[in-house]
Amino acid sequence: MMLMLRVRVAMPTAVRCSMFLLTAWLMVRNAGAVTTATSSLSSRLVHRFSDEVKELRFSGNGSANGSSWPGRKWSIEYYQMLLSSDFRRQNMKLGAQYQLLFPSQGSKTMSFGNDFGWLHYTWIDIGTPNVSFLVALDAGSDLLWVPCDCVQCAPLSAGYYSSLDRDLNEYNPSGSSTSKHLSCSHQLCESGPNCKGPKQSCSYTINYFSENTSSSGLLVEDVLHLASGGENASKYLVHAPVIIGCGMNQSGGYLDGVAPDGLMGLGLGELAVPSILAKAGLVRNSFSMCFNEDDSGRIFFGDLGPARQQSTSFLPLDGIYKTYIVGVEGCCIGNSCLKQTNFRALIDSGTSFTFLPDDVYEKITKEFDRHVNATRSSYEGSPWRYCYESSSQESLEVPSLTLVFPLNNSFVVHNPVFTIHGDQGVLGFCLAIQPADGDIGTIGQNFMTGYRMVFDRESLKLAWSRSNCQDLSDGKRMPLASPSGTPLNPLPTNEQQSSPGGHAVAPAVAGRAPSKPSAASSQLIASRFCLLRLLPELLLLVNIISVFKADTGII
Numbered sequence: 252m253m254l255m256l257r258v259r260v261a262m263p264t265a266v267r268c269s270m271f272l273l274t275a276w277l278m279v280r281n282a283g284a285v286t287t288a289t290s291s292l293s294s295r296l297v298h299r300f301s302d303e304v305k306e307l308r309f310s311g312n313g314s315a316n317g318s319s320w321p322g323r324k325w326s327i328e329y330y331q332m333l334l335s336s337d338f339r340r341q342n343m344k345l346g347a348q349y350q351l352l353f354p355s356q357g358s359k360t361m362s363f364g365n366d367f368g369w370l371h372y373t374w375i376d377i378g379t380p381n382v383s384f385l386v387a388l389d390a391g392s393d394l395l396w397v398p399c400d401c402v403q404c405a406p407l408s409a410g411y412y413s414s415l416d417r418d419l420n421e422y423n424p425s426g427s428s429t430s431k432h433l434s435c436s437h438q439l440c441e442s443g444p445n446c447k448g449p450k451q452s453c454s455y456t457i458n459y460f461s462e463n464t465s466s467s468g469l470l471v472e473d474v475l476h477l478a479s480g481g482e483n484a485s486k487y488l489v490h491a492p493v494i495i496g497c498g499m500n501q502s503g504g505y506l507d508g509v510a511p512d513g514l515m516g517l518g519l520g521e522l523a524v525p526s527i528l529a530k531a532g533l534v535r536n537s538f539s540m541c542f543n544e545d546d547s548g549r550i551f552f553g554d555l556g557p558a559r560q561q562s563t564s565f566l567p568l569d570g571i572y573k574t575y576i577v578g579v580e581g582c583c584i585g586n587s588c589l590k591q592t593n594f595r596a597l598i599d600s601g602t603s604f605t606f607l608p609d610d611v612y613e614k615i616t617k618e619f620d621r622h623v624n625a626t627r628s629s630y631e632g633s634p635w636r637y638c639y640e641s642s643s644q645e646s647l648e649v650p651s652l653t654l655v656f657p658l659n660n661s662f663v664v665h666n667p668v669f670t671i672h673g674d675q676g677v678l679g680f681c682l683a684i685q686p687a688d689g690d691i692g693t694i695g696q697n698f699m700t701g702y703r704m705v706f707d708r709e710s711l712k713l714a715w716s717r718s719n720c721q722d723l724s725d726g727k728r729m730p731l732a733s734p735s736g737t738p739l740n741p742l743p744t745n746e747q748q749s750s751p752g753g754h755a756v757a758p759a760v761a762g763r764a765p766s767k768p769s770a771a772s773s774q775l776i777a778s779r780f781c782l783l784r785l786l787p788e789l790l791l792l793v794n795i796i797s798v799f800k801a802d803t804g805i806i
């Protein structure tokens with residue numbers, strides 16, 4: 252189980268400027284790797300940073316709007332900003348190079364249930380020759396890292412995991428002709444100040460909110476193999492240069508069943524793959540994830556969603572858009588909408604379940620309980636307080652839960668409960684919500700089921716539409732490859748507990764902590780740390796299910 256991702260190396264403010272260097276670097280790399288039309292970049296924009304334009308853009312205020320103004324006119328930064336600015340404009344005019352991109356093995360994502368901490372995963376190919384990795388998808392963090400030159404990594408052999416039919420790989424940068432260590436002088440090297448020299452390789456350390464869970468190693472540049480979508484899908488392979496964490500030393504949950512083969516951060520930070528792809532002009536600055544009920548799903552880079560979809564704006568934290576936070580105006584159970592159930596929530600695909608601020612949690616659960624027509628049951632020691640007996644899934648009548656957003660947008664949670672399975676079928680169900688101390692909740696992956704969730708970073712909004720993750724709204728069937736069969740299992744069963752190689756893994760809660768704790772964000776951190784306490788309890792639930800089975804003699 253992983254909890255919120257936490258970058259120990261504090262994000263320096265200088266990072267804001269560094270995107271330009273990255274962009275410049277990407278363009279150089281692109282020139283060779285992808286057939287981009289970047290050759291005509293330099294001439295048109297000589298006047299871009301003229302004083303008039305400056306005046307216009309900054310309305311005399313001097314405070315940069317999302318980007319910084321290069322200080323000296325003919326400095327390196329000036330040229331780099333020219334390039335990136337030019338590139339942005341070109342994108343505005345021509346649109347991005349590809350409508351949609353997805354991993355070269357297909358857009359398909361999958362959840363292995365309990366075996367891999369209830370997160371969604373996808374296969375990606377990295378390097379030359381390419382090597383495959385099954386990475387966890389985490390909207391709550393930025394870095395893409397994979398097990399690499401392992402000092403301490405999770406077991407990688409298929410035999411260790413009941414859900415896998417092939418061994419997991421280890422990345423070896425020296426075996427990839429397109430790889431290159433990121434040097435300490437690189438603007439995106441956060442550990443730069445601690446380096447012995449500018450030529451030294453840049454190291455990274457990420458601490459996740461799961462207790463003692465971390466990944467550390469060196470940053471490298473290498474290509475991520477993607478395919479382009481649209482009518483003639485998979486016709487074009489795109490070799491996108493990205494920054495990858497060569498994860499030499501993993502600890503905690505990463506040694507123990509969550510993200511054993513790496514994790515792809517999909518956050519707003521500059522290191523995140525969606526950010527790099529958009530900056531390079533390959534796709535629009537947006538991506539979507541769709542989680543189907545059968546544990547399959549899709550990921551598309553560049554997806555802005557269908558024309559008709561609901562949406563809500565992301566909210567800044569301390570004036571900065573650090574992570575995907577939205578403001579819920581209120582909640583409804585069935586037709587009864589509850590007063591004073593507004594709250595802010597993190598949208599995090601790296602979190603298995605949903606956490607609501609205490610007061611909202613109390614109101615919602617009480618109302619939910621009032622609507623449920625089933626016998627309440629409790630599993631002693633379990634953190635799930637609202638559980639009910641049920642003999643079969645068919646007879647389940649679960650009241651609907653709706654999140655209401657500004658401007659009449661609403662989000663009907665497709666399945667707010669999880670079922671508890673015994674060997675003979677369903678034993679009961681629990682409302683899959685936990686209280687989160689503090690005023691920021693987390694909308695986890697379970698609430699996103701049945702939706703195509705669009706993380707529109709261009710318009711800074713979250714958008715959603717009901718979907719079976721098969722068809723996009725334009726009626727085109729989306730391309731997919733199925734790299735491997737995936738047994739479906741939303742929650743641990745007893746078989747899973749006893750099967751050789753089966754693990755009891757606690758649900759994951761991932762996401763990067765705000766890098767600069769402040770009044771608001773430390774509250775977020777505080778609420779996150781509370782989740783830590785749940786871990787043993789959640790594991791306990793797994794045991795309780797077995798005990799329950801034994802006691803009742805149901806099997």
Ligand SMILES: *[C@@H]1O[C@H](CO)[C@@H](O)[C@H](O)[C@H]1NC(C)=O
Pocket residue numbers: 310311312314
């Ligand atoms: C300039 O910026 C400050 C703070 O960033 C803001 O309060 C002020 O309204 C701005 N002035 C103009 C003219 O935009």
Ligand SMILES: *[C@@H]1O[C@H](CO)[C@@H](O)[C@H](O)[C@H]1NC(C)=O
Pocket residue numbers: 316
């Ligand atoms: C930033 O610039 C965009 C357009 O360039 C504008 O719509 C927006 O209001 C600006 N934001 C601020 C805070 O100045």
Ligand SMILES: *[C@@H]1O[C@H](CO)[C@@H](O)[C@H](O)[C@H]1NC(C)=O
Pocket residue numbers: 355376380381476477488
């Ligand atoms: C990956 O390598 C295999 C051969 O090892 C090749 O068949 C395949 O096309 C490559 N995939 C990409 C995306 O380059």
Ligand SMILES: *[C@@H]1O[C@H](CO)[C@@H](O)[C@H](O)[C@H]1NC(C)=O
Pocket residue numbers: 462463
């Ligand atoms: C985390 O590490 C500390 C110190 O090594 C240890 O005391 C604690 O039990 C660990 N927590 C977990 C959940 O493993």
Ligand SMILES: *[C@@H]1O[C@H](CO)[C@@H](O)[C@H](O)[C@H]1NC(C)=O
Pocket residue numbers: 481482483
């Ligand atoms: C797809 O490929 C077919 C045949 O190769 C071609 O006729 C068609 O124009 C292509 N469509 C697009 C959108 O590129």
Ligand SMILES: *[C@@H]1O[C@H](CO)[C@@H](O)[C@H](O)[C@H]1NC(C)=O
Pocket residue numbers: 402403465467500501502
């Ligand atoms: C790996 O990381 C953990 C946590 O940071 C640390 O305690 C351990 O000493 C590291 N192991 C090695 C071999 O570097």
Ligand SMILES: *[C@@H]1O[C@H](CO)[C@@H](O)[C@H](O)[C@H]1NC(C)=O
Pocket residue numbers: 624648
């Ligand atoms: C509640 O359940 C009982 C028995 O399971 C059934 O007879 C009754 O119709 C149900 N009521 C509602 C409102 O669904």
Ligand SMILES: *[C@@H]1O[C@H](CO)[C@@H](O)[C@H](O)[C@H]1NC(C)=O
Pocket residue numbers: 659
């Ligand atoms: C909001 O949506 C509801 C139902 O979809 C509709 O009845 C109502 O008129 C809408 N209100 C506004 C202000 O659009």
